[in-house]
Amino acid sequence: MDGIDTPRTQANLVLLGPPGAGKGTQARMLEEKFGLVQLSTGDLLRAAVKAGTEAGLQAKAVMEAGDLVSDEIVIAILRDRLAEPDCANGVILDGFPRTTVQAEALDGLMEDMGADIRVAISLEVDDAAMVTRISGRFTCAGCGEGYHDTFKTPAVDGTCDKCGGTEMTRRADDNAETVESRLRAYHAQTAPLIDYYDGKGVLARVDAMRDIDAVAQALTAVVREAVA
Ligand code: AMP
Numbered sequence: 001m002d003g004i005d006t007p008r009t010q011a012n013l014v015l016l017g018p019p020g021a022g023k024g025t026q027a028r029m030l031e032e033k034f035g036l037v038q039l040s041t042g043d044l045l046r047a048a049v050k051a052g053t054e055a056g057l058q059a060k061a062v063m064e065a066g067d068l069v070s071d072e073i074v075i076a077i078l079r080d081r082l083a084e085p086d087c088a089n090g091v092i093l094d095g096f097p098r099t100t101v102q103a104e105a106l107d108g109l110m111e112d113m114g115a116d117i118r119v120a121i122s123l124e125v126d127d128a129a130m131v132t133r134i135s136g137r138f139t140c141a142g143c144g145e146g147y148h149d150t151f152k153t154p155a156v157d158g159t160c161d162k163c164g165g166t167e168m169t170r171r172a173d174d175n176a177e178t179v180e181s182r183l184r185a186y187h188a189q190t191a192p193l194i195d196y197y198d199g200k201g202v203l204a205r206v207d208a209m210r211d212i213d214a215v216a217q218a219l220t221a222v223v224r225e226a227v228a
Contacts, residue, residue: 066181
C-alpha cells in the first residue's frame with residue numbers, strides 16, 4: 001500500500017547498526033511512509049556544533065575524532081527534542097541509543113511519556129563494506145536528502161531530486177580514519193544493545209547488505225507489523 005500508514009497509537013522505533021548501515025536513508029523512508037519523525041542525534045549534535053551552543057562546543061572535537069559524545073550531553077539533547085509536539089505520533093531513533101546508559105535513560109523517558117519502544121531493528125552489514133559506503137556519501141544542504149557517488153546519484157548531476165537545491169555537503173567525519181574509530185566505537189559500545197533489545201523481546205534483524213529498495217521493503221514489513 002502506498003501513502004502514509006500512520007500508526008493508531010504512539011509507536012517509537014530504534015534503528016541500530018554501524019555507521020554506513022543506512023540508518024539515515026531508511027529512517028527518512030520510514031518517516032514518509034508511517035508519519036513518524038526521524039530523530040538523529042548525529043543531526044542534532046551537528047546542528048548544535050553549527051549553532052555554537054555549549055553542548056556543540058563540547059561535542060565538536062569528540063565527533064571529529066569519531067568517538068562518542070558523553071551520555072549526559074546526548075541524553076539531554078534527545079530529551080528536549082522528544083518533548084516537542086511533532087513527536088507525538090512516535091519517532092524513529094537513528095543513532096540513539098549508542099550505549100547501555102543511553103538505552104536505560106530512553107526506557108525511563110518512554111515510561112514518563114507512557115510510551116514504549118515498539119521495535120528495535122538491527123541493520124546487519126559487513127564492516128568491510130562500510131568504508132566504501134561512507135566515503136562516497138553526500139547530502140543536500142537544503143532538505144537533507146542523502147546521496148552516494150555510486151549507490152544513489154541524483155538524476156541531474158549536482159541537483160537534488162527532492163528539492164532542486166544545488167548545494168551538496170559532505171560530513172567532516174566521513175573519512176577513512178574517522179570511520180575506523182566510529183566502527184570501533186560501534187562494536188565496543190553499541191552492538192551490545194542488540195542483546196539488550198533481544199532480551200526485551202522487541203528486536204528484529206534486517207539484512208542491510210542488499211540495495212536500498214530491498215532493505216526498505218524488508219523494513220517496511222517489519223514496521224508495519226510492529227505498529228499494527
Ligand atoms: P551519526 O550522524 O549518527 O553518524 O553521528 C555522528 C557522530 O555524532 C558520532 O560519531 C558521535 O561522535 C556523535 N553521536 C551521535 N549520536 C550519538 C550518541 N547517541 N551518543 C554519543 N555520540 C553520538
